[in-house]
Amino acid sequence: xxxxxxxxxxxxxxxxxxxxxxxxxxxxxxxxxxxxxxxxxxxxxxxxxxxxxxxxxxxxxxxxxxxxxxxxxxxxxxxxxxxxxxxxxxxxxxxxxxxxxxxxxxxxxxxxxxxxxxxxxxxxxxxxxxxxxxxxxxxxxxxxxxxxxxxxxxxxxxxxxxxxxxxxxxxxxxxxxxxxxxxxxxxxxxxxxxxxxxxx
Numbered sequence: 323x324x325x326x327x328x329x330x331x332x333x334x335x336x337x338x339x340x341x342x343x344x345x346x347x348x349x350x351x352x353x354x355x356x357x358x359x360x361x362x363x364x365x366x367x368x369x370x371x372x373x374x375x376x377x378x379x380x381x382x383x384x385x386x387x388x389x390x391x392x393x394x395x396x397x398x399x400x401x402x403x404x405x406x407x408x409x410x411x412x413x414x415x416x417x418x419x420x421x422x423x424x425x426x427x428x429x430x431x432x433x434x435x436x437x438x439x440x441x442x443x444x445x446x447x448x449x450x451x452x453x454x455x456x457x458x459x460x461x462x463x464x465x466x467x468x469x470x471x472x473x474x475x476x477x478x479x480x481x482x483x484x485x486x487x488x489x490x491x492x493x494x495x496x497x498x499x500x501x502x503x504x505x506x507x508x509x510x511x512x513x514x515x516x517x518x519x520x521x522x
Contacts, residue, residue, distance in 0.1 A: 327328065327381060327412075329445060331378045332378075332382060332391070332508070334378060334468065335374050335375060335379065335382065335397070335508075335519050336448075336509060336513065336514070337517070338350070338369045338372065338374065338375050338378075339364075339366065339369050339487075339488070339509065339514060339517075340426055340514055340518045341485070341511035341515045342368045342369045342372070343364055343365050343366050343369045344363070344364055344514045344518060345360070345362070345363040345364075346361055346362050346363070346374055346385040346387055346515065346518065347356075347362075349361065350398075351402055353404050359371060359467070362490070363515075364460050364478040364488055364490065364514070365513070366407065366459035366460050366487055367406070367407060367410070367459065368408040368489070369411050370407075370411060370414075372390050376410065376413075376414045377418065377481075377483050378410050378417075379410070379414040379415070379434075379487070380415050380416075380417055380418030381416035381418055382420075382508055383401070383411060383415045383418075383457065383485060383508070384415055384418045384419055384422065384426075385416070385481065386481055386485055386506060387401070387417055387426070387455055387485070387512070390407075390482075391413070391449045392492055394459075395482055395483065396424055396482050397453060397499070398448065398453055398454065398455050398482055399415065399426065399453050399454060399455045400426060400427035400428065400429050400447045400449070400452055400453075400459050400479070401415045401427075401428060401429075401444065401454065401455045401456075402429035402430055402444070402447070402454065402457065402470075403430075403431055403456050403457045403458050403467055403470045404426055404433060404458070404466050404470040404473070405430045405431060405433065405448075406429050406454070407458060407459035407460065407466075408430070408431070408459060409430055409457075410469065411457045411458075411459060411487060412428040412429065412430065412431065412457055415428065415457070416428035425450075427446070427447040427457060428446055428447065429444050429445065429446040429474075429477075430444070430445045430446050430466075431443060431469075431470045431473035432444070432445065432473060433469070433517070435473075435476070442477070443472075443473035443474075443476045443477055444473060444477040444479075445475075445478045446449065447465070448477065449478075449479075450477070450478025450479070451477050451478060451480065452478075452480065452507060453479075453480050453482045454474055454479040454480065454481060454482060455481075455482055455483040455484070455485055456471055456474060456483070456484045456485070457485050457486070458470070458480060458484075458486040458491075459486070459487045459488065459489060460486065460487065460488045460490060461486040461488070461489050461494035461495070461498075461505060461507065462490045462492050462493075462494055463492060463493050463494050463497060464493065464494035464495070464496075464497035464498045464505075465497075467484060467494065467498060467505075468497070468498070468501060471484070471503065477508060479519075481503065482496060482507070483506065484503045484504065485505075485506050485507070485508075486505060486507040486508070487507070487508050487509065488507060488508070488509045488510065488511065488512045488514065489505065489507035489509070489511070490511050491509050491510050491511050496505075
């Protein structure tokens with residue numbers, strides 16, 4: 323399935339993120355969605371939409387989900403998060419899970435409920451009581467993650483896990499913890515900075 327050894331998927335995805343999604347500057351010149359200025363800019367979508375990245379994402383997140391189940395967490399029925407950043411990750415997990423014979427559904431959370439019809443928060447999967455994992459591409463302050471959680475709860479889902487591709491380490495983990503959710507990330511900004519330094 324992979325053009326290289328499976329154990330190297332984490333390293334390869336990190337390489338792709340550093341090459342395509344990560345920028346840094348000596349001065350805080352990047353404006354984040356929160357309005358704050360930062361020395362680092364991370365646009366994971368430039369990587370997560372890439373054909374090479376999708377099987378890596380699916381495999382890494384699927385393994386994290388299954389590791390949680392082995393630790394005693396309940397089985398995950400579906401994965402999803404706030405559109406647009408979470409979408410390719412959720413689709414990649416769903417596809418990988420089907421290949422493994424252990425299908426996990428995917429869903430997408432709107433940034434606000436649909437303004438007409440059923441006024442739904444969630445698209446792609448509807449099953450009140452379903453056990454779900456919320457996924458994110460980047461967590462900064464945790465605001466967008468909490469919005470995704472709100473949408474999932476409004477759909478009647480039960481939140482079993484919160485997973486991110488990159489934790490910017492700027493308070494999101496702590497904010498989610500205050501609300502009773504533990505964040506598990508594949509990478510941190512520190513991982514990207516270290517890898518970027520080595521690639522020079």
